Amino acid sequence: xxxVIIAGVGGQGSLLASRIFGNVFLSLGYDVKVSEVHGMSQxxxxxxxxxxxxERVASPLVSDGECDLLLALEELEALRWAHTLKKGGKxxxxxxxxxxxxxxxxxxxxxxxxxxxxxxEKVTSDYLFLPAEELAEQAGIARASNVALIGxxxxxxxxxxxxxxxxxxxxxxxRFLEANxxxxxxxxxxx
Amino acid sequence: xxxxxxxxxGAVARGLWEAGCRFISSYPGTPSTxxxxxxxxxxxxxAEWAPNExxxxxxxxxxxxxxxxxxxxxxxxxxxxAADPVFTVSYSGxxxxxxxxxxxxxxxxxxxxEQDSRNYAKASKIPMLEPADSAxxxxxxxxxxxxxxxxxxxxFLRLTTRVAHSQGLVECGERSEPACKGFDKNPxxxxxNPGNAKARRVVVAExxxxxxxxxxxxxLNRVEYFDKKIxxxxxxxxxxxxxxxxxxxxxxxxxxxxxxxxxxxxxxxxANVDELIIVEELDGFIExxxxxxxxxxxxxxxxxxxxxxxxxxxxxxxxxxxxxxAAPAAAPARPPVLCPGCxxxxxxxxxxxxxxxxxxxxxxxxxxxxxxxxxxxTTICMGASIGIAHGMDKIDSSLSRKTVxxxxxxxxxxxxxxxxxxxxxxxxxxxxxxxxxxxxAMTGHQQNPATALTLxxxxxxxxxxxxxxxxxxxxxxxxxxxxxxxxxxSALKEELAAEEPSVIVAKRPCALLKTVERKPPLxxxxxxxxKCKQCLKLxxxxxxxxxxxxVIDHTLCTGCGLCEKVCKPGAIVRR
Numbered sequence: 001x002x003x004v005i006i007a008g009v010g011g012q013g014s015l016l017a018s019r020i021f022g023n024v025f026l027s028l029g030y031d032v033k034v035s036e037v038h039g040m041s042q043x044x045x046x047x048x049x050x051x052x053x054x055e056r057v058a059s060p061l062v063s064d065g066e067c068d069l070l071l072a073l074e075e076l077e078a079l080r081w082a083h084t085l086k087k088g089g090k091x092x093x094x095x096x097x098x099x100x101x102x103x104x105x106x107x108x109x110x111x112x113x114x115x116x117x118x119x120x121e122k123v124t125s126d127y128l129f130l131p132a133e134e135l136a137e138q139a140g141i142a143r144a145s146n147v148a149l150i151g152x153x154x155x156x157x158x159x160x161x162x163x164x165x166x167x168x169x170x171x172x173x174x175r176f177l178e179a180n181x182x183x184x185x186x187x188x189x190x191x
Numbered sequence: 192x193x194x195x196x197x198x199x200x201g202a203v204a205r206g207l208w209e210a211g212c213r214f215i216s217s218y219p220g221t222p223s224t225x226x227x228x229x230x231x232x233x234x235x236x237x238a239e240w241a242p243n244e245x246x247x248x249x250x251x252x253x254x255x256x257x258x259x260x261x262x263x264x265x266x267x268x269x270x271x272x273a274a275d276p277v278f279t280v281s282y283s284g285x286x287x288x289x290x291x292x293x294x295x296x297x298x299x300x301x302x303x304x305e306q307d308s309r310n311y312a313k314a315s316k317i318p319m320l321e322p323a324d325s326a327x328x329x330x331x332x333x334x335x336x337x338x339x340x341x342x343x344x345x346x347f348l349r350l351t352t353r354v355a356h357s358q359g360l361v362e363c364g365e366r367s368e369p370a371c372k373g374f375d376k377n378p379x380x381x382x383x384n385p386g387n388a389k390a391r392r393v394v395v396a397e398x399x400x401x402x403x404x405x406x407x408x409x410x411l412n413r414v415e416y417f418d419k420k421i422x423x424x425x426x427x428x429x430x431x432x433x434x435x436x437x438x439x440x441x442x443x444x445x446x447x448x449x450x451x452x453x454x455x456x457x458x459x460x461x462a463n464v465d466e467l468i469i470v471e472e473l474d475g476f477i478e479x480x481x482x483x484x485x486x487x488x489x490x491x492x493x494x495x496x497x498x499x500x501x502x503x504x505x506x507x508x509x510x511x512x513x514x515x516x517a518a519p520a521a522a523p524a525r526p527p528v529l530c531p532g533c534x535x536x537x538x539x540x541x542x543x544x545x546x547x548x549x550x551x552x553x554x555x556x557x558x559x560x561x562x563x564x565x566x567x568x569t570t571i572c573m574g575a576s577i578g579i580a581h582g583m584d585k586i587d588s589s590l591s592r593k594t595v596x597x598x599x600x601x602x603x604x605x606x607x608x609x610x611x612x613x614x615x616x617x618x619x620x621x622x623x624x625x626x627x628x629x630x631x632a633m634t635g636h637q638q639n640p641a642t643a644l645t646l647x648x649x650x651x652x653x654x655x656x657x658x659x660x661x662x663x664x665x666x667x668x669x670x671x672x673x674x675x676x677x678x679x680x681s682a683l684k685e686e687l688a689a690e691e692p693s694v695i696v697a698k699r700p701c702a703l704l705k706t707v708e709r710k711p712p713l714x715x716x717x718x719x720x721x722k723c724k725q726c727l728k729l730x731x732x733x734x735x736x737x738x739x740x741x742v743i744d745h746t747l748c749t750g751c752g753l754c755e756k757v758c759k760p761g762a763i764v765r766r
Contacts, residue, residue, distance in 0.1 A: 009525065010527060011530070018358075019196075019358075022196050022358055023196070026196060026360075031360060032196060032358070032359070032360060033324070033357055033358065033359050034196065034198075034357060034358035034359075035353060035356065035357040035358075036198065036356045036357070036358070037300065037356065038221050038222060038224070038225075038301070038356055038635065039221030039222065039300055039301025039633065039634065039635075040221070040300070040301040040527050040555075040557075040558075040633060041300060041301065041527055042527070042635075043527040043528060043529070043530060043555060043558060043633075044525075044527055044528040044529075044530060044732050045525055045526055045527030045528070046524075046525035057359075058431045058432075058434035058435040058502075059428075059431045059432050059434070059435035059501075059502050060324075060353055060357035060359070060428070060431065061353065061432075061501060061502070063435075063501060063502050063503040063514060063516075064503060064514055064516035065503075065514045065515050065516025065517070066514075066516075076522055076523065076525065077525070079520050079522045080519070080520070080522040080525075082517070082520060083516060083517040083518060083519045083520060084516070085517070086515075087515070098732070098744065098747070099732070099735035100523055100524065100525035100526070100732075101525070101526060101528050101561065101562060101563075101730060101732065102523045102524055102525075102526075102562070103523050103735065104563075104727055104730070104732070104734065104735045104736070105562050105563045105727060105730075106724075106727075106736070107523075107562070108523035108524075109523070110523065111522070111523075119520040122517060122520075123517045133746065142746055
């Protein structure tokens with residue numbers, strides 16, 4: 001069983017990211033379940049999406065402590081969901097920081113990067129923060145930071161690059177495809 | 192044939208298409224919306240958004256009586272609205288098959304309550320199927336039509352958030368095209384006056400007996416024997432959680448039909464296992480039935496009536512196995528918020544500033560209740576804002592001068608019209624604000640009777656919201672641009688003071704609509720910013736306080752300019 005959680009802020013493109021993962025695992029011949037979030041949480045709230053692959057997938061949800069890979073589209077969301085990782089699981093996160101409303105109103109403060117990584121290190125040392133937003137802008141499409149991150153993930157997993165590219169072709173609308181492929185490459189080659 | 196990934200709702204749509212469904216009428220509601228959206232893409236299916244769920248079900252009944260396989264989808268609370276025709280079409284039965292999907296939202300991901308729709312099946316004596324994954328969704332949608340036509344009954348298809356919105360593999364087939372039977376002109380069956388209904392009541396009782404027999408043998412209910420120390424009875428996603436938690440360490444009675452329940456099958460399964468455990472979210476619907484049979488079981492004493500279950504929870508409560516998971520780190524919450532550029536923001540900013548009472552309603556704008564706008568005092572159900580404001584006025588007329596009912600365009604057409612009619616008829620002085628963002632936004636941008644387009648994308652007459660308010664007898668009706676804060680404020684002050692009903696239509700399209708032009712982002716002139724934080728009172732997710740001054744996130748800002756209007760030092764500028 002391989003368990004992926006995609007964490008982000010509503011509107012950041014978690015759905016597309018989950019569909020890319022779903023396609024990748026499907027083409028590898030696994031049973032796949034993807035659990036999406038729709039409705040009110042999509043309006044700028046904390047959103048998590050689950051992707052599970054294996055011989056036979058029962059629950060569409062990933063239990064806490066069983067996540068193999070956490071893809072976080074935003075830094076605070078990486079912190080919020082780090083506990084779902086199994087010991088030594090992989091985390092790939094965007095270093096983008098979007099202040100949630102309690103931070104904006106002054107009711108809470110956004111943790112520093114050091115505070116975030118200190119918490120993450122309690123669960124895993126296998127983590128990577130990418131400037132996904134910048135990479136996406138370099139690729140010419142600011143909204144493709146999700147795909148830049150998936151590029152970063154692809155470099156960490158033993159899955160043929162062609163499988164990822166095929167999944168992008170299958171899920172990204174044609175008019176955004178070229179820029180998304182570029183964002184993927186920039187993420188994949190980010191050191 | 193290849194298997195493809197479908198979200199549960201998409202798989203239901205596929206099943207409807209394959210079953211030869213010709214007619215769909217629904218009202219959007221998370222988590223049911225995509226069934227109708229996906230089905231509308233099939234050219235063989237006529238599909239429409241109705242103004243509300245009651246009209247949708249009535250229309251589907253009409254299509255069924257005209258001889259076609261018909262369908263309607265709604266969320267759990269939508270079934271409350273549609274309950275009236277549902278309870279009686281149970282008596283009259285169907286001509287073409289009639290399937291009604293209802294999607295429950297345990298955990299209240301996007302709902303005002305969590306109600307268990309299985310109770311409706313029992314109360315209305317309508318059989319209810321519950322799929323556990325996307326493959327079930329397709330197959331059960333098709334099976335529902337068979338049952339509907341065989342037993343002359345509407346059939347419920349019950350979904351829950353985790354089934355409706357999870358993708359899973361589905362093996363598809365081709366469409367069958369059952370002939371349209373033609374109108375069944377049969378008043379004794381369809382005119383439910385007392386005389387005819389008494390006769391049909393007996394037919395329903397006979398149908399219930401026949402269905403009681405059917406559920407004992409249908410393959411929709413399935414027994415899976417592994418280790419027999421624990422036997423689990425479950426349906427829907429709860430079955431998947433149990434399979435995940437116990438694997439082959441337990442045996443399962445997976446129910447595909449949750450009403451009526453197969454009593455003999457349950458007794459037999461119980462006799463074959465050492466301990467019987469009922470796993471079901473929300474009410475103890477199956478458990479009550481099992482206990483009434485005199486069969487010993489455990490269920491709610493182990494679990495909960497509230498929210499969603501998980502595999503970890505089942506392992507812990509049944510097997511005593513604690514999951515190996517880290518404790519969640521402390522992190523500031525990230526509640527949903529009105530989007531940058533949202534036309535509702537200015538309205539709630541002004542309502543907050545005026546300190547009035549706000550009777551709210553159901554939609555994105557319910558987020559006006561949240562910090563820092565905090566401009567909402569009530570939200571109950573679709574359309575309730577106007578009725579509540581009217582009732583408050585009748586108890587204390589001085590409340591009217593400081594109370595505003597706020598309702599979205601789609602919600603107003605859904606069930607606000609009759610509330611406004613009551614205001615006029617029974618003479619309260621309520622002030623109603625219709626937030627017209629030209630779309631049904633919260634559920635993901637569905638067309639409605641005021642948007643000039645149908646679900647299929649065809650042009651339609653657009654309801655004139657101000658005109659319909661006048662036609663209902665409201666004399667004071669005006670429109671404002673919600674980005675014009677001064678105009679919103681003066682309109683509210685004048686209409687609150689008026690000693691008669693009034694309606695303000697705040698008209699501006701949803702910022703997420705593709706037709707809405709995004710303007711260049713605004714920037715902070717740090718030299719002028721005095722950090723007064725007035726701009727933060729807008730609750731815009733694009734503006735936050737950095738070390739030196741405010742900052743505007745250029746990726747989020749849509750350039751709406753509201754912040755520019757509230758910034759007294761003039762520190763927010765267009766580049």
